[in-house]
Amino acid sequence: MEFKAIGYVKTHARKLPRHWSVSDVEGVLELLPEYVPGLRNIEVGQKIMVLFHFHKSPAFDESYFFQTPPNRNESRGVFSICSPVRPNPIGLSVVEVLDKKDHRITVKNIDMIDGTPILDIKPWITIEQDCPSS
Amino acid sequence: MEFKAIGYVKTHARKLPRHWSVSDVEGVLELLPEYVPGLRNIEVGQKIMVLFHFHKSPAFDESYFFQTPPNRNESRGVFSICSPVRPNPIGLSVVEVLDKKDHRITVKNIDMIDGTPILDIKPWITIEQDCPSS
Numbered sequence: 001m002e003f004k005a006i007g008y009v010k011t012h013a014r015k016l017p018r019h020w021s022v023s024d025v026e027g028v029l030e031l032l033p034e035y036v037p038g039l040r041n042i043e044v045g046q047k048i049m050v051l052f053h054f055h056k057s058p059a060f061d062e063s064y065f066f067q068t069p070p071n072r073n074e075s076r077g078v079f080s081i082c083s084p085v086r087p088n089p090i091g092l093s094v095v096e097v098l099d100k101k102d103h104r105i106t107v108k109n110i111d112m113i114d115g116t117p118i119l120d121i122k123p124w125i126t127i128e129q130d131c132p133s134s
Numbered sequence: 135m136e137f138k139a140i141g142y143v144k145t146h147a148r149k150l151p152r153h154w155s156v157s158d159v160e161g162v163l164e165l166l167p168e169y170v171p172g173l174r175n176i177e178v179g180q181k182i183m184v185l186f187h188f189h190k191s192p193a194f195d196e197s198y199f200f201q202t203p204p205n206r207n208e209s210r211g212v213f214s215i216c217s218p219v220r221p222n223p224i225g226l227s228v229v230e231v232l233d234k235k236d237h238r239i240t241v242k243n244i245d246m247i248d249g250t251p252i253l254d255i256k257p258w259i260t261i262e263q264d265c266p267s268s
Contacts, residue, residue, distance in 0.1 A: 001187050001251070002136050003222040021259060035221065037199035040211030048213075051185075051224055053135050065171035077174030079182075079255035087169065088137040088253045090185055090224070117135070119222045121213035125155060 005117035007031035007103070009052065011110050018070050019082060020093040020111045027110040029095075029118060031103040042105065042121070046097045051120040052112055054089035091116075094124050139251035141165035141237070143186065145244050152204050153216060154227040154245045161244040163229075163252060165237040176239065176255070180231045185254040186246055188223035225250075228258050 011027030029050065031039070042048060064085045066075040078086055095107035145161030163184065165173070176182060198219045200209040212220055229241035 001138070001189075003224070004135070006221050035213075037196070038212040038221070040200065041214035042211065049226070051222075051226075055135075062171070066174065077176065078172040079169075080175035080257055082256065082259075086254060087140050087172070088185075090137070090254050092183070092185075092226070092256065094259075120220060120224050122216065122226065123214055125216075125228075 003119055005032075005053070005119070006035050007118040009110065009112045009114065009116040009118060011112070011114050013110065013114075016111050016113060018111070020095060020109045023109045023111045025110040026098065026106065026108045027112075027114075029105040029107060029121070031105070031118070033103045036103045039100065039103075039105070042097060042100060044097050044099060047094050047124040048097060048107075049122040049124050050093050050095055050112075050118060051122070052091045052093070053117040053119060054084035054086070054091050055115075055117055056113065057084045057086075057089045060085060060087050060089070090119065137253055139166075139187070140169050140254070141252045143184075143244065143246045143248065143250040143252060145246075145248050147244065147248075150245050150247060152245070154229060154243045157243045157245045159244040160232065160240065160242045161246075161248075163239040163241060163255070165239070165252070167237045170237045173234065173237075173239070173255075176231060176234060178231050178233060181228050181258040182231060182241075183256040183258050184227050184229055184246075184252060185256070186225045186227070187251040187253060188218035188220070188225050189249075189251055190247065191218045191220075191223045194219060194221050194223070224253065
Protein backbone atom coordinates (compact mmCIF):
# COMPACT_ATOMS: atom_id res chain seq x y z
CA MET A 1 0.00 0.00 0.00
CA GLU A 2 1.16 3.53 -0.73
CA PHE A 3 0.94 6.62 1.43
CA LYS A 4 2.04 10.20 0.87
CA ALA A 5 3.30 12.99 3.11
CA ILE A 6 0.64 15.49 4.18
CA GLY A 7 3.36 17.78 5.55
CA TYR A 8 6.71 17.89 7.33
CA VAL A 9 8.07 18.41 10.85
CA LYS A 10 10.17 21.55 11.26
CA THR A 11 12.46 21.96 14.25
CA HIS A 12 15.71 23.75 14.99
CA ALA A 13 16.70 21.14 17.57
CA ARG A 14 19.72 19.19 16.46
CA LYS A 15 19.76 16.82 19.43
CA LEU A 16 16.45 15.18 20.13
CA PRO A 17 15.17 13.31 23.19
CA ARG A 18 14.73 9.57 22.72
CA HIS A 19 10.93 9.80 23.12
CA TRP A 20 8.13 12.38 23.06
CA SER A 21 7.16 11.54 26.65
CA VAL A 22 10.47 12.99 27.87
CA SER A 23 10.71 15.84 25.34
CA ASP A 24 10.20 19.59 25.80
CA VAL A 25 11.44 20.36 22.30
CA GLU A 26 9.28 22.71 20.25
CA GLY A 27 8.70 22.58 16.54
CA VAL A 28 6.16 23.10 13.82
CA LEU A 29 3.96 20.63 11.96
CA GLU A 30 3.91 22.29 8.56
CA LEU A 31 1.13 20.77 6.53
CA LEU A 32 0.74 21.16 2.81
CA PRO A 33 -1.65 24.12 2.35
CA GLU A 34 -4.33 21.91 0.75
CA TYR A 35 -4.89 20.14 4.08
CA VAL A 36 -5.74 23.27 6.12
CA PRO A 37 -9.51 22.56 6.16
CA GLY A 38 -8.85 19.24 7.96
CA LEU A 39 -7.27 21.13 10.88
CA ARG A 40 -10.59 22.57 12.08
CA ASN A 41 -11.23 21.69 15.76
CA ILE A 42 -7.55 21.38 16.59
CA GLU A 43 -7.14 23.81 19.47
CA VAL A 44 -4.28 25.28 21.49
CA GLY A 45 -3.65 23.21 24.61
CA GLN A 46 -4.83 19.93 23.08
CA LYS A 47 -2.65 16.87 22.77
CA ILE A 48 -2.67 15.30 19.33
CA MET A 49 -1.16 12.14 17.88
CA VAL A 50 1.16 12.51 14.92
CA LEU A 51 1.88 9.53 12.67
CA PHE A 52 5.02 9.96 10.62
CA HIS A 53 7.55 8.21 8.42
CA PHE A 54 10.92 7.24 9.93
CA HIS A 55 12.42 8.30 6.61
CA LYS A 56 16.06 7.99 7.71
CA SER A 57 15.83 4.42 9.03
CA PRO A 58 17.82 1.65 7.39
CA ALA A 59 15.77 -1.05 5.68
CA PHE A 60 14.46 -3.64 8.13
CA ASP A 61 15.99 -7.10 8.06
CA GLU A 62 16.06 -10.01 10.48
CA SER A 63 19.04 -8.58 12.37
CA TYR A 64 16.62 -5.94 13.76
CA PHE A 65 14.06 -8.34 15.29
CA PHE A 66 15.74 -7.89 18.67
CA GLN A 67 17.06 -4.48 19.68
CA THR A 68 18.33 -3.01 22.95
CA PRO A 69 16.61 0.33 23.70
CA PRO A 70 18.86 3.23 24.83
CA ASN A 71 17.62 3.11 28.43
CA ARG A 72 17.60 -0.67 28.84
CA ASN A 73 20.15 -3.40 29.32
CA GLU A 74 18.25 -6.15 27.57
CA SER A 75 17.19 -6.66 24.00
CA ARG A 76 13.48 -6.78 23.23
CA GLY A 77 11.28 -7.82 20.31
CA VAL A 78 10.79 -4.99 17.80
CA PHE A 79 7.02 -4.84 18.40
CA SER A 80 7.60 -4.16 22.12
CA ILE A 81 9.85 -1.15 21.63
CA CYS A 82 9.65 2.30 20.04
CA SER A 83 12.66 1.84 17.74
CA PRO A 84 12.63 3.67 14.39
CA VAL A 85 13.90 0.51 12.69
CA ARG A 86 10.76 -1.61 12.17
CA PRO A 87 9.15 -3.67 9.39
CA ASN A 88 7.03 -0.65 8.45
CA PRO A 89 8.92 2.48 9.57
CA ILE A 90 5.92 4.38 10.93
CA GLY A 91 6.37 6.47 14.07
CA LEU A 92 3.85 7.90 16.49
CA SER A 93 4.29 10.85 18.83
CA VAL A 94 1.89 12.65 21.12
CA VAL A 95 2.51 16.40 21.10
CA GLU A 96 0.84 19.42 22.70
CA VAL A 97 -0.51 22.21 20.51
CA LEU A 98 0.99 25.61 21.37
CA ASP A 99 -0.30 27.60 18.41
CA LYS A 100 -2.12 27.10 15.14
CA LYS A 101 -2.00 29.43 12.17
CA ASP A 102 -3.06 28.46 8.66
CA HIS A 103 -1.19 25.28 7.77
CA ARG A 104 1.32 25.53 10.63
CA ILE A 105 0.77 23.94 14.06
CA THR A 106 3.40 24.85 16.65
CA VAL A 107 3.81 22.02 19.15
CA LYS A 108 6.01 20.82 21.98
CA ASN A 109 7.17 17.29 22.92
CA ILE A 110 8.85 16.82 19.54
CA ASP A 111 11.07 13.74 19.10
CA MET A 112 11.13 13.69 15.30
CA ILE A 113 14.01 15.08 13.28
CA ASP A 114 13.67 18.15 11.08
CA GLY A 115 12.14 17.22 7.74
CA THR A 116 10.24 14.16 8.95
CA PRO A 117 7.28 13.43 6.62
CA ILE A 118 3.90 13.53 8.42
CA LEU A 119 1.34 10.86 7.51
CA ASP A 120 -1.63 11.64 9.75
CA ILE A 121 -2.86 13.61 12.75
CA LYS A 122 -5.38 12.01 15.09
CA PRO A 123 -7.03 13.01 18.36
CA TRP A 124 -5.28 11.67 21.45
CA ILE A 125 -7.48 9.20 23.29
CA THR A 126 -6.64 7.93 26.73
CA ILE A 127 -7.46 4.35 27.58
CA GLU A 128 -9.90 5.39 30.28
CA GLN A 129 -12.20 7.53 28.21
CA ASP A 130 -14.48 6.94 25.29
CA CYS A 131 -13.30 8.42 22.02
CA PRO A 132 -14.68 11.95 22.11
CA SER A 133 -14.73 12.12 18.36
CA SER A 134 -15.52 8.74 16.84
CA MET B 135 6.23 5.79 0.53
CA GLU B 136 5.27 2.14 0.44
CA PHE B 137 4.33 -0.15 3.29
CA LYS B 138 3.33 -3.80 3.39
CA ALA B 139 1.04 -5.92 5.57
CA ILE B 140 2.82 -7.79 8.38
CA GLY B 141 -0.37 -9.76 9.04
CA TYR B 142 -4.15 -9.55 9.16
CA VAL B 143 -6.92 -9.11 11.74
CA LYS B 144 -9.21 -12.13 12.10
CA THR B 145 -12.58 -11.80 13.79
CA HIS B 146 -15.95 -13.53 13.53
CA ALA B 147 -17.78 -10.36 14.54
CA ARG B 148 -19.90 -9.00 11.73
CA LYS B 149 -21.05 -5.89 13.56
CA LEU B 150 -18.26 -3.88 15.11
CA PRO B 151 -18.29 -1.12 17.71
CA ARG B 152 -17.45 2.33 16.39
CA HIS B 153 -14.22 2.51 18.44
CA TRP B 154 -11.86 0.22 20.36
CA SER B 155 -12.47 2.16 23.60
CA VAL B 156 -16.06 0.90 23.64
CA SER B 157 -15.37 -2.59 22.22
CA ASP B 158 -15.37 -5.99 23.93
CA VAL B 159 -15.03 -7.84 20.63
CA GLU B 160 -12.36 -10.53 20.49
CA GLY B 161 -10.23 -11.45 17.54
CA VAL B 162 -6.80 -12.59 16.46
CA LEU B 163 -3.86 -10.62 15.10
CA GLU B 164 -2.47 -13.20 12.71
CA LEU B 165 1.02 -12.16 11.73
CA LEU B 166 2.94 -13.59 8.82
CA PRO B 167 5.08 -16.38 10.32
CA GLU B 168 8.33 -14.57 9.46
CA TYR B 169 7.53 -11.85 12.03
CA VAL B 170 7.21 -14.20 15.05
CA PRO B 171 10.62 -13.22 16.51
CA GLY B 172 9.48 -9.60 16.79
CA LEU B 173 6.68 -10.64 19.15
CA ARG B 174 9.06 -11.42 22.02
CA ASN B 175 8.11 -9.46 25.18
CA ILE B 176 4.45 -9.17 24.21
CA GLU B 177 2.69 -10.69 27.21
CA VAL B 178 -0.85 -11.70 28.13
CA GLY B 179 -2.63 -8.84 29.92
CA GLN B 180 -0.68 -6.08 28.16
CA LYS B 181 -2.31 -3.41 26.07
CA ILE B 182 -0.70 -2.92 22.67
CA MET B 183 -1.22 -0.43 19.85
CA VAL B 184 -2.05 -1.82 16.44
CA LEU B 185 -1.54 0.31 13.33
CA PHE B 186 -3.53 -0.93 10.37
CA HIS B 187 -4.73 -0.06 6.88
CA PHE B 188 -8.35 1.07 6.43
CA HIS B 189 -8.35 -1.02 3.27
CA LYS B 190 -12.08 -0.65 2.54
CA SER B 191 -12.19 3.14 2.73
CA PRO B 192 -13.09 5.18 -0.33
CA ALA B 193 -10.32 7.40 -1.69
CA PHE B 194 -10.04 10.68 0.18
CA ASP B 195 -11.14 13.86 -1.55
CA GLU B 196 -12.03 17.35 -0.35
CA SER B 197 -15.63 16.32 0.38
CA TYR B 198 -14.22 14.39 3.38
CA PHE B 199 -12.42 17.30 5.09
CA PHE B 200 -15.42 17.76 7.41
CA GLN B 201 -17.27 14.70 8.69
CA THR B 202 -19.93 14.18 11.35
CA PRO B 203 -18.93 11.33 13.70
CA PRO B 204 -21.65 8.75 14.55
CA ASN B 205 -22.09 10.00 18.12
CA ARG B 206 -21.97 13.74 17.37
CA ASN B 207 -24.30 16.30 15.88
CA GLU B 208 -21.62 18.54 14.40
CA SER B 209 -19.09 18.04 11.67
CA ARG B 210 -15.40 18.18 12.57
CA GLY B 211 -12.11 18.46 10.72
CA VAL B 212 -10.79 15.06 9.62
CA PHE B 213 -7.66 15.35 11.80
CA SER B 214 -9.83 15.75 14.93
CA ILE B 215 -11.85 12.59 14.42
CA CYS B 216 -11.24 8.85 14.16
CA SER B 217 -12.90 8.38 10.77
CA PRO B 218 -11.56 5.66 8.45
CA VAL B 219 -11.76 8.09 5.53
CA ARG B 220 -8.58 10.17 5.82
CA PRO B 221 -5.79 11.44 3.54
CA ASN B 222 -3.68 8.42 4.53
CA PRO B 223 -6.06 5.64 5.59
CA ILE B 224 -4.08 4.43 8.60
CA GLY B 225 -5.98 3.32 11.70
CA LEU B 226 -4.85 2.84 15.27
CA SER B 227 -6.46 0.70 17.95
CA VAL B 228 -5.40 -0.19 21.47
CA VAL B 229 -6.19 -3.81 22.29
CA GLU B 230 -5.59 -6.11 25.25
CA VAL B 231 -3.62 -9.32 24.78
CA LEU B 232 -5.58 -12.42 25.87
CA ASP B 233 -3.28 -15.08 24.49
CA LYS B 234 -0.19 -15.45 22.33
CA LYS B 235 0.82 -18.54 20.43
CA ASP B 236 3.34 -18.60 17.60
CA HIS B 237 2.27 -15.94 15.09
CA ARG B 238 -1.24 -15.52 16.52
CA ILE B 239 -2.12 -12.96 19.22
CA THR B 240 -5.65 -13.23 20.58
CA VAL B 241 -6.92 -9.84 21.71
CA LYS B 242 -10.03 -8.00 22.82
CA ASN B 243 -11.25 -4.43 22.08
CA ILE B 244 -11.27 -5.09 18.34
CA ASP B 245 -12.87 -2.44 16.10
CA MET B 246 -11.29 -3.52 12.83
CA ILE B 247 -13.10 -5.63 10.26
CA ASP B 248 -12.06 -9.18 9.44
CA GLY B 249 -9.18 -9.18 6.97
CA THR B 250 -7.78 -5.77 7.94
CA PRO B 251 -4.06 -5.55 7.00
CA ILE B 252 -1.81 -4.89 10.01
CA LEU B 253 1.08 -2.43 9.56
CA ASP B 254 2.72 -2.32 12.97
CA ILE B 255 2.42 -3.24 16.65
CA LYS B 256 3.79 -0.84 19.26
CA PRO B 257 3.79 -0.73 23.05
CA TRP B 258 0.97 1.32 24.53
CA ILE B 259 2.32 4.37 26.33
CA THR B 260 0.17 6.56 28.53
CA ILE B 261 0.80 10.27 28.56
CA GLU B 262 1.75 10.23 32.23
CA GLN B 263 4.58 7.73 32.04
CA ASP B 264 7.93 7.61 30.36
CA CYS B 265 8.17 5.16 27.48
CA PRO B 266 9.13 1.93 29.21
CA SER B 267 10.81 0.68 26.10
CA SER B 268 12.39 3.52 24.16
